[in-house]
Amino acid sequence: LDKLRRRVVGFAKEAKKMAREDPRRIAHSFKVGLALTLVSIFYYVKPLFHGCGLSTMWAVLTVVVVMEYTVGATLSKGLNRAFATLVAGALGVAAHQIAVLCGDKGEPVLLAFFVFILAAAASFSRFIPEIKARYDYGVTIFILTFSLVAVSSYRVEELIQLAHQRLATIAIGVAICLCTSIFLFPVWAGQDLHNLVAENLEKLASFFDGFAAEYFADHQRGETSANWEGKPFLQVYKSVLNSKSKEESLANFARWEPSHGRFLFRHPWEHYLKIGALSRRCASSMDALSTCIAAPPSKSKPCADPDLQLKIRTACKEISSESAKALKEISSAIRSMTFPCSANGHLSAAMAKLTKEMQAADDSDLSGILHVATTASLLAEL
Amino acid sequence: LDKLRRRVVGFAKEAKKMAREDPRRIAHSFKVGLALTLVSIFYYVKPLFHGCGLSTMWAVLTVVVVMEYTVGATLSKGLNRAFATLVAGALGVAAHQIAVLCGDKGEPVLLAFFVFILAAAASFSRFIPEIKARYDYGVTIFILTFSLVAVSSYRVEELIQLAHQRLATIAIGVAICLCTSIFLFPVWAGQDLHNLVAENLEKLASFFDGFAAEYFADHQRGETSANWEGKPFLQVYKSVLNSKSKEESLANFARWEPSHGRFLFRHPWEHYLKIGALSRRCASSMDALSTCIAAPPSKSKPCADPDLQLKIRTACKEISSESAKALKEISSAIRSMTFPCSANGHLSAAMAKLTKEMQAADDSDLSGILHVATTASLLAEL
Numbered sequence: 001l002d003k004l005r006r007r008v009v010g011f012a013k014e015a016k017k018m019a020r021e022d023p024r025r026i027a028h029s030f031k032v033g034l035a036l037t038l039v040s041i042f043y044y045v046k047p048l049f050h051g052c053g054l055s056t057m058w059a060v061l062t063v064v065v066v067m068e069y070t071v072g073a074t075l076s077k078g079l080n081r082a083f084a085t086l087v088a089g090a091l092g093v094a095a096h097q098i099a100v101l102c103g104d105k106g107e108p109v110l111l112a113f114f115v116f117i118l119a120a121a122a123s124f125s126r127f128i129p130e131i132k133a134r135y136d137y138g139v140t141i142f143i144l145t146f147s148l149v150a151v152s153s154y155r156v157e158e159l160i161q162l163a164h165q166r167l168a169t170i171a172i173g174v175a176i177c178l179c180t181s182i183f184l185f186p187v188w189a190g191q192d193l194h195n196l197v198a199e200n201l202e203k204l205a206s207f208f209d210g211f212a213a214e215y216f217a218d219h220q221r222g223e224t225s226a227n228w229e230g231k232p233f234l235q236v237y238k239s240v241l242n243s244k245s246k247e248e249s250l251a252n253f254a255r256w257e258p259s260h261g262r263f264l265f266r267h268p269w270e271h272y273l274k275i276g277a278l279s280r281r282c283a284s285s286m287d288a289l290s291t292c293i294a295a296p297p298s299k300s301k302p303c304a305d306p307d308l309q310l311k312i313r314t315a316c317k318e319i320s321s322e323s324a325k326a327l328k329e330i331s332s333a334i335r336s337m338t339f340p341c342s343a344n345g346h347l348s349a350a351m352a353k354l355t356k357e358m359q360a361a362d363d364s365d366l367s368g369i370l371h372v373a374t375t376a377s378l379l380a381e382l
Numbered sequence: 383l384d385k386l387r388r389r390v391v392g393f394a395k396e397a398k399k400m401a402r403e404d405p406r407r408i409a410h411s412f413k414v415g416l417a418l419t420l421v422s423i424f425y426y427v428k429p430l431f432h433g434c435g436l437s438t439m440w441a442v443l444t445v446v447v448v449m450e451y452t453v454g455a456t457l458s459k460g461l462n463r464a465f466a467t468l469v470a471g472a473l474g475v476a477a478h479q480i481a482v483l484c485g486d487k488g489e490p491v492l493l494a495f496f497v498f499i500l501a502a503a504a505s506f507s508r509f510i511p512e513i514k515a516r517y518d519y520g521v522t523i524f525i526l527t528f529s530l531v532a533v534s535s536y537r538v539e540e541l542i543q544l545a546h547q548r549l550a551t552i553a554i555g556v557a558i559c560l561c562t563s564i565f566l567f568p569v570w571a572g573q574d575l576h577n578l579v580a581e582n583l584e585k586l587a588s589f590f591d592g593f594a595a596e597y598f599a600d601h602q603r604g605e606t607s608a609n610w611e612g613k614p615f616l617q618v619y620k621s622v623l624n625s626k627s628k629e630e631s632l633a634n635f636a637r638w639e640p641s642h643g644r645f646l647f648r649h650p651w652e653h654y655l656k657i658g659a660l661s662r663r664c665a666s667s668m669d670a671l672s673t674c675i676a677a678p679p680s681k682s683k684p685c686a687d688p689d690l691q692l693k694i695r696t697a698c699k700e701i702s703s704e705s706a707k708a709l710k711e712i713s714s715a716i717r718s719m720t721f722p723c724s725a726n727g728h729l730s731a732a733m734a735k736l737t738k739e740m741q742a743a744d745d746s747d748l749s750g751i752l753h754v755a756t757t758a759s760l761l762a763e764l
Contacts, residue, residue, distance in 0.1 A: 033502035
């Protein structure tokens, strides 16, 4: 019993943390509640209920399934659902008409055959990556509606009326979802993607900052045995490494969104993915760099004279602080959607240092190179 | 029209490729078709239909939604659905009983209030990562069933009988799905995860192989201007970098699976995730290494004398071929689930070389270090 209580308390704490991290989550929960309450009015008001009959259920079902966190996701699901229902319903009615021609014995056999073939074909199409990414939900609904219409046509008399009612209720459900998600505290996937990319660049910048400030400063003081594993700046880029799937799903939803804020419809979302990929490459070279730092210092490095070492260190420190400045510039330029003017200056300063010290083989040149690539692509976008 | 035709042809080609890559996908498509046809028998056979009435629809719905590619995913969805329906149905009936006490006017208000609160709370719980990972689908179904039962209780007379029918049909749907997915050409998430991890290790090994064979061989012949970007061994590790989300979802589903093949229930799936994380670290240092290779050779490296350079190169070549051997050992050990005995030998050979040549600062020591970590964790597991 004590264990159970501790678990409940742990859960409550986690829920509180979630809510504090992003208050829009609470708003979303209330929006779901509101949409459901709105749709259930159709049950309570007599004339509305008798217009739709038992099909009202489908409106409730649609709201529960379609309502998602971001506007883009809700739109994509809602449109997928409405369109797939329409197509599959029409096909189902057609299948019924054909099957009826075959007489009482042949009808169920033919219907079962149609269902088998179409379900198999549609399931297979879900393995194709493009369909999986954009229309996965639509295909599921297609299978669902087609089999429901085709199969139940065997028992239900007024098929057309039923299909009509069902389509109307689904449209109502989708409309309610869209209204609540667009007009009440909307959460735009595009905005989220925008912030995520800018934030990731800031994280990379803070790595360079920490690197310049802590690592080289320590070295200058002659302390090399510090515990690098625990430093916060060595952890900060790790979340960047794993951001791929989140970025992709956000970009996928953002494509469905109408123009909002400073984003127009058909905003070049794929550029964000490119910047994201470059940040991940940058983060992965940081990963290598930090392993190098965290490794115990090798005892014997007899070849380099201390004077050269000092020179290299100072150069590296400057490179990383210039890189940090450039990254911060870029990130704030993305946030304000302007052209990063002084970033070029910082970058060329870093590059000048870099080429001057190129003969000294150090890992910093790796991240420098990646970093140039990041900026170049960014400039191409804006 | 010509554009449309080209698109259709492109689609067909892609579908063919998908089918050839993994023939189990075709089997899966037919399994979905079969399960749907089986469930639609309930419509065609009169006594069965009259036992369940219109609720038969729910069996079809369940089959379409629950049927997934791997056994683990189907099991997790099916159990989630059945359990959530049971709990939500009971709560819905309870809510109805309470609401009835408030009289004709109060009933709809109280019902709407219940729906609002529970839907909001359940939606919020979906943001908590643990629930999101394992019970996301169950929570959706919980909201769905609760609102359907609570809201329709206002209009429907024989609530208990309806709930009973619905539960029975959902159970039938889940049972059909499980039977087809477990007994007909099962696709085990655990097996897939196992193969994926072993395959990723092999990819890393092939990188080392290619590195040893092509890069150092070229250098020995004095050709440094080859086009490294295009080499296949430089592309092969990239898929390893992005395997995180796939591995996690497979491990998640594998937890639900009963014992199959050589895997028991409660097989230590989390170890696979650890190995996967280490392979990704290894791949990310390879990424850094290959950027270094692909970069144009710096013109001036005056400090090192050619004799030392040659020595370093030979050492690096040996290190990477030993590493490749060790990785291949480990991978085949994972495949056969035995203890990797000779991998230790290869690894210590590589390490001996490494420490001997530690004074030569080259990136290979980076990947060497990561690599030791990979093996160490593996040995701990087996």
